[in-house]
Amino acid sequence: xxxxxxxxxxxxxxxxxxxxxxxxxxxxxxxxxxxxxxxxxxxxxxxxxxxxxxxxxxxxxxxxxxxxxxxxxxxxxxxxxxxxxxxxxxxxxxxxxxxxxxxxxxxxxxxxxxxxxxxxxxxxxxxxxxxxxxxxxxxxxxxxxxxxxxxxxxx
Numbered sequence: 001x002x003x004x005x006x007x008x009x010x011x012x013x014x015x016x017x018x019x020x021x022x023x024x025x026x027x028x029x030x031x032x033x034x035x036x037x038x039x040x041x042x043x044x045x046x047x048x049x050x051x052x053x054x055x056x057x058x059x060x061x062x063x064x065x066x067x068x069x070x071x072x073x074x075x076x077x078x079x080x081x082x083x084x085x086x087x088x089x090x091x092x093x094x095x096x097x098x099x100x101x102x103x104x105x106x107x108x109x110x111x112x113x114x115x116x117x118x119x120x121x122x123x124x125x126x127x128x129x130x131x132x133x134x135x136x137x138x139x140x141x142x143x144x145x146x147x148x149x150x151x152x153x154x155x
Contacts, residue, residue, distance in 0.1 A: 048108035048138040055103050055110045055134055056142045056154055059088055062099055063144070063152045066090040069098060070120035077120045079146075081132050083112035093119070109137030116146065124150040 063079055069090070070077040077098070081088040090099040103110050113133035118126045125148060132144040143155040 048136045049140055051106045051108040051110050052134060052136045052140050052142055055106050056144060058101055059132060059134070059144050060152050060154055062088055062090050062101060063146055065099060067120045067124045067126075067150050067152075070122055071124045074122045076122065078117070079120065079126075080117045081112055081115055083115045086111050088112075103134075111135060113141070118146055120150065126150050 059081065066077045066079040076093050078091045078093060079088070080091070086103045088101045088103075089097050091097045103112060111134070113135050114131070116128075116130040116132045118128040118130060120126055126146050127148075128146075129148045130146055132146070133141055134144070135141045145153045145155065147153070
């Protein structure tokens with residue numbers, strides 16, 4: 001009998017995996033979680049300070065609006081910040097409000113520490129000078145000073 005030996009040739013095939021392994025995905029999720037935790041802590045520290053600055057910018061803007069309206073209309077315009085109601089109002093001398101801002105809507109416990117009532121003359125001068133202190137829950141404070149010249153300074 002003739003026996004022929006047949007050789008079986010194996011082709012070396014390299015199998016390529018497509019996609020990610022479970023371990024790789026878990027490592028990426030862990031890294032994302034750590035970064036999110038760190039950024040969340042930083043955001044929680046930054047947010048009260050940003051809200052305080054936002055309130056100060058709005059109040060300064062309202063003071064400037066009251067001054068400009070007084071000059072433009074050639075009449076007295078009132079600017080009142082009340083720490084009891086935690087609001088600032090720009091109004092005509094008859095009480096009609098032009099603009100109102102409630103600090104309670106900002107969040108982070110932003111509140112007025114003191115009240116200020118002043119009137120801007122038709123020449124843009126403030127009849128009563130004073131300072132409006134603003135504070136938040138993080139014990140940060142800013143002060144807005146209205147001078148008799150009509151200029152407004154933030155400290």
